[in-house]
Amino acid sequence: MEKPMSSTLSLLLWVLAFLGFIKKKKHVAGLMNIDTSHSIIRLPIASLLLLGSKSDVKTARNILLGSGLIYVLIGTAGTINRKAFGLLPSKLTGFDLVYHFVVGAAAIYMGTRSGRMLKP
Secondary structure, three states, X not given: OHHHHHHHHHHHHHHXXXXXXXXXXXXXXXXXXXXXXXXXXXXXHHHHHHHHHHOOHHXXXXXXXXXXXXXHHHHHHHHHOOOOOOOOOOOOOHHHHHHHHHHHHHHHHHHHOOOOOOOO
């Protein structure tokens, strides 16, 4: 389950990063921040998640855990300051915050709990 989630998140981040580089507007449909600086942050995370989808389960879990922690950190920073303390030029929306916390929590869960109760 870890590898498909890693692959899916990687694809999502690649698409969002690509949109951030080609789109002139700062938000998709007024909901989600896709500015260039946010896209630059997404690229290494997307690359690691892609690596996780091609690696063994332990590596995939570690990458999901790290990515989830980064997402929760971005969501927390955005909750305190909508521009994430100057890291993002356009403000995070409420949708962005929910997205970061939900995806971050799911990735942390998959990185820490998934499959550990099952016998190999």
